[in-house]
Amino acid sequence: MVEPAEEFPLHQNPKWKKHSIASCFVSLISVFVTQFTFTLLPLFLPGSSFLTLLPLSAVLLLIVVGFGRICKKVAGVRASAPAFVFLTVFFIWVVYLTVIRRAISSFVDVVFNIEIIVVIVGLYRIMSLDPGFVTHNSSGHDLFVQSPLSEVESQGEVFAAHRRAKYCKYCKKYVLGFDHHCPAFGNCIGQRNHVFFIVLLVGFVLSEASYVGCASQFTAKSQTLNEDGREEITTSRNLVLGTMLFCLIQVLWQVVFILWHVYCACSNIKTDEWINWEKYPEFKDKVISHAGQEHSGTQFTNPYDKGIVTNLKEFLTAK
Template identity: 50%
Template sequence: MNHQFKKMKMVAEKLITIESTVSSVSVLFIHSALFLVAHFLPSFPLLTLLSISAGVMLLVVGLGRACKKLLGVRGSAPAFVVINILYVWIVYLIVIRPGVSYKLDIVFNSELVILLLGLCRILSSDPGYVAYGYSNPEKLVADPLLDVETPLQESELASCETYKGCASNEESTLLQRIRFCRMCKVYVKGFDHHCPAFGNCIGQKNRVLFITLLVGFILSEASYIACLSQFAKSYTADKDVEKPSYSSTLAGSTMLFSLLQVLWQIVFLMWHLYCVCFNITTDEWINWKRYPEFQLVVQLQLASRTVFTNPYNHGILQNLKHFLKAKE
């Protein structure tokens, strides 16, 4: 609980310090660049515009990182996410909303409110913190190695042999899935990855919330694109202008941003759903050679070879049940 309180305090401070100002400037530059793309290339095909927009965003992000490194300042990734949401919301309220139906307006605004509440929840959520590998203190016998102040190595955590008194497969499994987050300097049960955008580790206790938030982002962005579609129809019906106005250009730039976000988030969501279905984490998939339980030695005629194996895969249905119950 003490660690959670410190985490919440640190996140709150980051959102109101100079880091949030740096993130605000980054958001402004990215959306300004997309506005220029939409303004000067309005007649280009959508796929071409998306490709150009992606390249422009990468260029702006790269230049931004170089400038921040040169000036010795840092931005806050969670603040960057929140400010982007607020920027799109402001554009919607000022420009898009008059051309949107009442029902769609309620849906979109409700989604954004829920999304912001979910972000606040995951920023301070407990991903499954444990103290030096203790996933179940009542079952494990204390080990002298745990008394040292230096954190244990991941290879030690990955093997049940590190701990005395580990007598069953169940206890061994509990220990094996405790990983060390190098960003937060803590041990996390079921560690998947450290998410800079959410400013927190993703582990056993908040992985369901993480995937739910991914779905929420995709749904809210899809709703915004639907709002833009209605706005475009009403705008072309009411306006008869040869050149796009500021409002239509602003709507077009946020549409490019939303489409790019949806595309990569869908791929990201599909990856995490794949991991859930086969009961494996991102960290375990990438670093399986560091964890003994994922290594299977195959004997060949003249030599042996180590191949990947997943001891936690018990079929998609069982894996889904394990995922949904893993918050406890």
């Protein structure tokens, strides 16, 4: 029998607890160190092409992240991942407003600022939205905790949906349609916010791609202006190139992440179920030999797959 979820009023839920000032300060330092490190690449490799700097920046990012984790572990402090994301967005926005904006047309400027504001609002919303927490007074809670899938399905689709609730060790709650716990947003991704999560990722990709486009215009113009050797333009250009490399790396992995979640929606499966399918009996199918005899092994099967159209309809209309 699974342990019942611990009750938390919404305002007392762990994800609502304020991060300590120390954690936010560590996040602020991490943002500056990361962005400063990216700025060093075009500074020390001024003759390298952008395509050459891109893989180097990806390797550099892994080194910085790994080294940062070691330092924070040794020092006994931890950063706030949501604060890091917010501060990074804010840092990029400040670089745009103070350096890049003067080289951008008014229309593009308005569009980009709207994109950033929408992303910031979306960050707040994804951190505050209920992903689908199940409480003890929720309909069918005791049934889905204690009953096998066959008994749950016999009671209707509502209880079948409850059967897919999983326990999150970070939020200390059962979450309907649990996909994963997102440390970057400080919240679970479940039945009630999964669509919004994908929309927010698309917003990130659009805003970061827009920044890369705006930064490219600035670097092209600054290259022309820099023929007289003004150092302040060279410094600004290196800063813009560093942030552009960072944003492009984010775009590349976020696009892959979006495609993965679209695939999951089309297949009606969650990330947690895909990774840990051997933990859940409904995803196990006994292997049968050609002679008609069952083997001891099992293979993956998805009992929730109802076809792409039906799967997407259920995903988009989930409440």
